[in-house]
Amino acid sequence: MKKIILTGDRPTGNLHLGHYVGSLKNRVKLQEEGNYDEMYVFIADTQALTDNFNNPKKVRDSVLEVVLDYLSVGLNPDKVTIFIQSLIPALPELTMYYMNLVTLARLERNPTVKGEIKQKEFGSSIPVGFLNYPISQTADITAFDATIVPVGEDQLPMLEQAREIVRSFNNIYGSTLVEPKALIPDNESCRRLPGTDGKAKMSKSLGNCIYLKDDSETVKKKVMSMYTDPNHLRVEDPGNTKDNPVFIYLEALSTEEHFKKYLSEYNNLDELKAHYEKGGLGDVKVKKFLYDVIEDILTPIREKRKYYEENIDLVYDILKEGSEKANRKANSTLKRVKKAMLIDYFD
Numbered sequence: 001m002k003k004i005i006l007t008g009d010r011p012t013g014n015l016h017l018g019h020y021v022g023s024l025k026n027r028v029k030l031q032e033e034g035n036y037d038e039m040y041v042f043i044a045d046t047q048a049l050t051d052n053f054n055n056p057k058k059v060r061d062s063v064l065e066v067v068l069d070y071l072s073v074g075l076n077p078d079k080v081t082i083f084i085q086s087l088i089p090a091l092p093e094l095t096m097y098y099m100n101l102v103t104l105a106r107l108e109r110n111p112t113v114k115g116e117i118k119q120k121e122f123g124s125s126i127p128v129g130f131l132n133y134p135i136s137q138t139a140d141i142t143a144f145d146a147t148i149v150p151v152g153e154d155q156l157p158m159l160e161q162a163r164e165i166v167r168s169f170n171n172i173y174g175s176t177l178v179e180p181k182a183l184i185p186d187n188e189s190c191r192r193l194p195g196t197d198g199k200a201k202m203s204k205s206l207g208n209c210i211y212l213k214d215d216s217e218t219v220k221k222k223v224m225s226m227y228t229d230p231n232h233l234r235v236e237d238p239g240n241t242k243d244n245p246v247f248i249y250l251e252a253l254s255t256e257e258h259f260k261k262y263l264s265e266y267n268n269l270d271e272l273k274a275h276y277e278k279g280g281l282g283d284v285k286v287k288k289f290l291y292d293v294i295e296d297i298l299t300p301i302r303e304k305r306k307y308y309e310e311n312i313d314l315v316y317d318i319l320k321e322g323s324e325k326a327n328r329k330a331n332s333t334l335k336r337v338k339k340a341m342l343i344d345y346f347d
Ligand code: ATP
Pocket: 008, 009, 010, 011, 012, 018, 019, 021, 022, 023, 150, 151, 152, 153, 154, 155, 190, 191, 192, 193, 194, 201, 202, 203, 204, 205, 206
C-alpha cells in the first residue's frame, strides 16, 4: 500500500506554537525523511467557513497567512502539494455521499465537536454545516487516499469518525476507500499545548497564542506575562511544574543544546524542574529562558517568512499549481467512489 500523508489547517488566523509542536514539526520531519509516496497539506477554508460564515474576510485574509506560515517553517512545495480546500469540488460531493452513512447522534457524540459547540456558544442553534464538519474532513482525507494524518490530540475523534465512515462505505459498496491513521507527537506536551493563559489548549479562537510570526518584543511580552503556578508567590516557595504552562512549553520546545547555550548552570529540564519544585527558583528566570528558547526557534522561521512575503507571486503560484494537482487526484478518487456506488452512468 502507498504511504500518503495529508493534513490541513483552518484559515482562522495565523499558526501558533501549538500548531508547530502538535503537527507542523511532524510534517517537516516526515517531509525530510522522504519515506512516503505523496504528501498533501491544505488550507481548510471550507471548514473555517462552517463557524466563520459571517466573517469571510477573516477567512480570506488568513489563507495567505497560513501558507506563509507553512513555507516559513520549511514545508517545501517541491516535495509537498499545498492546496486550498474550496478549489477541490470533489470534496463536497464526497461529503454528500458520506452523510448517508452517519447518524445525527453519532455527530453529537464527538467530544471535540461537543467542546467547540460549547465554546462557540451555539446553544441549540448549531449550524448544520458545523456539525457536519467531521464528515467533510473524512472527504478531505479519503479523497487523497491518505494513510497517515499528523495532527494534535483534539483531532483523534475526527480520525475515528473517518475510519468508521471508510469501513461502512467499504462494507456497503465494496472495498474502495483507504483507512487513515492519526500520527500524534511522541512528546505528550506537544499533543495539546496549553494557552499562555493556562487554558487547556492554545487556540486561534481563544486569543491565548504565541504566533510563529510574532516579533521578539511581542514574544517577550507574552512569555513574561504567562500564567504559572498561582501558589508560587515568593522565590523560596516550592513550585508546581506539572500544570504550569511555562514548564509544559519547555517540555515541548527545549533541548539540552538550549541549556548549554542559555542556562548552563543546569544540564537539562529535569534539573531545572527539581530546583523549581524544591523552591528557590523564580518565575522570571525560567520565563527568560523560555523566551530564549522560543526566539531560537522562531528566528529562522521569521527570516524565511520575510523572503516569501517579498515574493508573494511565488506563493500564489505554489497554491495554484498545488490546487490543480490536488484536483486531479481527488477527481480520480471521486470516479472510483461513483463507480462503486453505481452512479457512473456514462463511463
Ligand atoms: P481554531 O480555533 O480555529 O479551531 P486551532 O488553533 O484549533 O484553530 P486548527 O486549524 O483547528 O487550529 O488545527 C490545526 C492542527 O493543529 C490540528 O492538527 C490540531 O490538532 C493542531 N493543533 C491546534 N492547536 C494545537 C495545540 N494547542 N496543541 C497541539 N496541536 C494543536
